[in-house]
Amino acid sequence: MKYVLIATLASIVPVIGSAQVTRDTARIAPIVVTATRSPLSAAHSPATISVLNGDDLQKAGITTVLDALRQVPGLAIVQTGSYGGATSLFIRGGESKFTKVLIDGVPVNEAGGAIDFSTLSTDNLDRIEIVRGPASVLYGSDAMAGVVQLFTRRGEGKPRLDFSVRGGGFSSYDGDAGVRGATSGVDYTVSGAKHRTGGIQPFNSAFTQNVGSALLGWHGTGADARITTRYTDGHYQFPTNGSGQPVDSNAARKDDHLAVGLDAGYRIDEHVDVRIALASSSMHALTDDQADSPGDTKGYYYTTGDRSYRRSGEIRANVMVSDMVSTTIGGQIERQWQTSATTSNFGPSSYSARRRNTGAFAQMLVGGSLPLTATLGGRYDHNEAFGDFFTYRGALSYVIDGGLRFHASYGTAFREPTMLENYGGGFVIGNPELSPEQARSADLGVEQTFEEGSVSATLFTNTFTNLIDYKYSATLPNYF
Numbered sequence: 001m002k003y004v005l006i007a008t009l010a011s012i013v014p015v016i017g018s019a020q021v022t023r024d025t026a027r028i029a030p031i032v033v034t035a036t037r038s039p040l041s042a043a044h045s046p047a048t049i050s051v052l053n054g055d056d057l058q059k060a061g062i063t064t065v066l067d068a069l070r071q072v073p074g075l076a077i078v079q080t081g082s083y084g085g086a087t088s089l090f091i092r093g094g095e096s097k098f099t100k101v102l103i104d105g106v107p108v109n110e111a112g113g114a115i116d117f118s119t120l121s122t123d124n125l126d127r128i129e130i131v132r133g134p135a136s137v138l139y140g141s142d143a144m145a146g147v148v149q150l151f152t153r154r155g156e157g158k159p160r161l162d163f164s165v166r167g168g169g170f171s172s173y174d175g176d177a178g179v180r181g182a183t184s185g186v187d188y189t190v191s192g193a194k195h196r197t198g199g200i201q202p203f204n205s206a207f208t209q210n211v212g213s214a215l216l217g218w219h220g221t222g223a224d225a226r227i228t229t230r231y232t233d234g235h236y237q238f239p240t241n242g243s244g245q246p247v248d249s250n251a252a253r254k255d256d257h258l259a260v261g262l263d264a265g266y267r268i269d270e271h272v273d274v275r276i277a278l279a280s281s282s283m284h285a286l287t288d289d290q291a292d293s294p295g296d297t298k299g300y301y302y303t304t305g306d307r308s309y310r311r312s313g314e315i316r317a318n319v320m321v322s323d324m325v326s327t328t329i330g331g332q333i334e335r336q337w338q339t340s341a342t343t344s345n346f347g348p349s350s351y352s353a354r355r356r357n358t359g360a361f362a363q364m365l366v367g368g369s370l371p372l373t374a375t376l377g378g379r380y381d382h383n384e385a386f387g388d389f390f391t392y393r394g395a396l397s398y399v400i401d402g403g404l405r406f407h408a409s410y411g412t413a414f415r416e417p418t419m420l421e422n423y424g425g426g427f428v429i430g431n432p433e434l435s436p437e438q439a440r441s442a443d444l445g446v447e448q449t450f451e452e453g454s455v456s457a458t459l460f461t462n463t464f465t466n467l468i469d470y471k472y473s474a475t476l477p478n479y480f
């Protein structure tokens with residue numbers, strides 16, 4: 001299946017009064033790392049990037065990542081129901097499972113890319129980086145249409161306490177507090193927040209969320225290390241039944257998410273530095289709808305419990321071949337596990353599955369501060385359930401005096417099936433014979449930057465193959 005999409009994105013945005021700080025609008029281009037895994041000015045990035053500043057989001061009263069991403073060109077957000085309802089992100093027409101989501105380098109998608117964006121808040125964030133286009137070369141599975149990475153705020157200077165409280169209609173309020181600072185090569189930040197709303201429905205539509213985050217960093221001579229953690233739990237009540245009618249008084253979903261990451265590096269000499277990253281993300285969710293609701297006229301009920309984790313280790317080396325050329329070489333291993341159990345008036349169903357991925361990648365970066373910046377990379381992945389995959393990507397950016405820039409890229413990517421698609425669960429029959437989805441993507445763009453804004457246009461084309469779709473059946477696999 002092939003989609004040919006042409007997007008003309010024109011944005012002249014004033015710096016004052018805007019919550020969005022992107023490469024398009026910043027007077028001094030920010031330094032980004034998601035596109036190349038190395039610090040690089042966004043003005044020279046060969047990828048199509050947007051950067052949202054955490055402080056500006058807070059000043060604008062934006063507390064959810066989904067509301068922050070609504071500002072970004074080429075992205076579409078779809079939310080079901082009231083506040084806290086399941087939320088999907090679509091980048092450049094790709095499906096919601098085609099975006100890799102990271103928190104300080106820790107993947108937080110479920111295995112196969114599934115993620116509910118309603119669980120992500122902007123609390124204690126330094127910035128959000130959005131990369132549009134395939135990125136499996138650097139990030140493996142799931143990065144079919146793009147990458148979204150959240151960065152926790154770092155501490156600096158003397159210790160300081162931040163707190164804020166907001167309130168509004170529908171019995172809504174937000175409160176957060178945190179402390180941050182730095183001393184003797186150590187920086188730190190600790191923050192907590194609570195968000196609640198009664199929802200827009202007359203009953204059973206409340207949403208409550210608690211968020212905790214922390215970062216501890218150390219910088220020594222030629223070495224550094226950073227530990228980050230973010231915990232989120234939510235309680236979402238929904239009054240709608242299967243037909244969308246608000247008649248259910250007791251349906252609810254509870255979930256909690258924990259992401260923990262360690263990133264450490266050592267500079268061997270002026271040309272070589274080595275980094276090690278360990279990452280763990282886990283999720284526990286319970287959806288419950290008992291038959292004692294007035295809307296359950298036929299006695300339908302169900303309870304579904306889900307647990308999953310992704311744990312990975314990575315080592316990579318950055319080598320400065322010359323003043324103009326650097327290479328990144330790395331390897332990664334990841335373990336995935338997920339279990340689901342459903343009890344309903346139709347009887348019980350459950351599954352438990354695990355799989356392992358290993359991969360190796362290499363990327364060459366030319367330029368970085370010169371008018372011409374180019375990258376070329378490739379990656380080999382082995383999935384013990386689906387076999388071997390090779391992906392590649394090339395991109396370049398050329399800056400002309402006067403703020404005019406041209407950029408182009410071409411790359412491939414893949415997405416392994418989710419555990420639900422493979423093994424089913426609840427009211428779904430899985431298909432263990434599914435193959436991973438694959439993508440080819442190209443783009444070509446031009447951008448003119450002014451003192452306080454910019455105008456840009458990008459044409460892109462995506463080709464997706466082996467797409468996994470759903471069809472109802474009571475006896476046959478629902479995914480094909």
